[in-house]
Amino acid sequence: xxxxxxxxxxxxxxxxxxxxxxxxxxxxxxxxxxxxxxxxxxxxxxxxxxxxxxxxxxxxxxxxxxxxxxxxxxxxxxxxxxxxxxxxxxxxxxxxxxxxxxxxxxxxxxxxxxxxxxxxxxxxxxxxxxxxxxxxxxxxxxxxxxxxxxxxxxxxxxxxxxxxxxxxxxxxxxxxxxxxxxxxxxxxxxxxxxxxxxxxxxxxxxxxxx
Ligand SMILES: Nc1nc2c(ncn2[C@@H]2O[C@H](COP(=O)(O)OP(=O)(O)OP(=O)(O)O)[C@@H](O)[C@H]2O)c(=O)[nH]1
Ligand SMILES: [Mg+2]
Numbered sequence: 001x002x003x004x005x006x007x008x009x010x011x012x013x014x015x016x017x018x019x020x021x022x023x024x025x026x027x028x029x030x031x032x033x034x035x036x037x038x039x040x041x042x043x044x045x046x047x048x049x050x051x052x053x054x055x056x057x058x059x060x061x062x063x064x065x066x067x068x069x070x071x072x073x074x075x076x077x078x079x080x081x082x083x084x085x086x087x088x089x090x091x092x093x094x095x096x097x098x099x100x101x102x103x104x105x106x107x108x109x110x111x112x113x114x115x116x117x118x119x120x121x122x123x124x125x126x127x128x129x130x131x132x133x134x135x136x137x138x139x140x141x142x143x144x145x146x147x148x149x150x151x152x153x154x155x156x157x158x159x160x161x162x163x164x165x166x167x168x169x170x171x172x173x174x175x176x177x178x179x180x181x182x183x184x185x186x187x188x189x190x191x192x193x194x195x196x197x198x199x200x201x202x203x204x205x206x207x208x209x210x
Contacts, residue, residue, distance in 0.1 A: 023055055025098055032098045034120050035198065038143065039127030040135035041072060041106035042079050044155040044185030046087045048127065049103045052191045053089025060085035072107060082106065086117055093196060108138045123202045124150040125194060127185065130160045133171045140172060149205045151179040151198040
């Protein structure tokens with residue numbers, strides 16, 4: 001079983017969700033980071049950004065139609081739309097670091113959009129669905145090709161299998177220092193913890209390489 005991201009004082013230091021204020025950046029914000037949220041079709045990227053964003057999130061949903069049935073993998077029968085350009089949201093952590101969150105489309109045929117979105121990004125949160133680990137191979141491969149550091153968050157769906165962390169690491173061929181946590185993309189605290197795990201990793205990577 002994958003451990004949950006550790007609870008963190010930073011997670012308690014985040015502003016309230018969108019709708020409760022927070023349109024403008026706090027004057028204490030002294031740093032910013034562009035972060036990608038990636039993963040296969042229907043893994044929860046749009047959901048996660050909408051859950052954590054302190055501003056009204058931007059989404060670019062389009063209906064999924066029969067025209068895509070041969071190229072889009074099966075998703076939950078309830079899913080009617082898919083992201084066709086990007087998601088965008090903002091989250092300030094620890095009062096002074098603004099994360100600008102860019103969600104990518106899930107389908108590999110949108111790779112050119114991915115490559116554009118990745119420009120200037122410091123790292124990525126890769127969402128994984130434990131019900132289909134192979135569906136994440138393309139996204140993780142893209143991150144490696146782009147040389148972007150990332151953390152992996154298993155978005156837990158009901159009735160999904162509960163794999164051991166080691167098995168997931170092996171299946172996804174993760175490096176030993178790549179963080180692996182679980183989250184529920186519909187839950188703000190859990191999604192923020194996953195993002196904080198990523199930020200810590202990015203700081204670690206930056207410190208190691210300097
Ligand atoms: N049970 C459960 N459902 C979730 C979770 N995250 C997302 N969902 C649902 O799964 C569906 C897909 O979520 P999206 O956020 O649209 O997925 P996406 O990764 O943005 O999908 P694409 O843009 O099409 O690639 C939605 O109906 C969500 O309500 C989760 O953590 N648990
Ligand atoms: Mg989406």
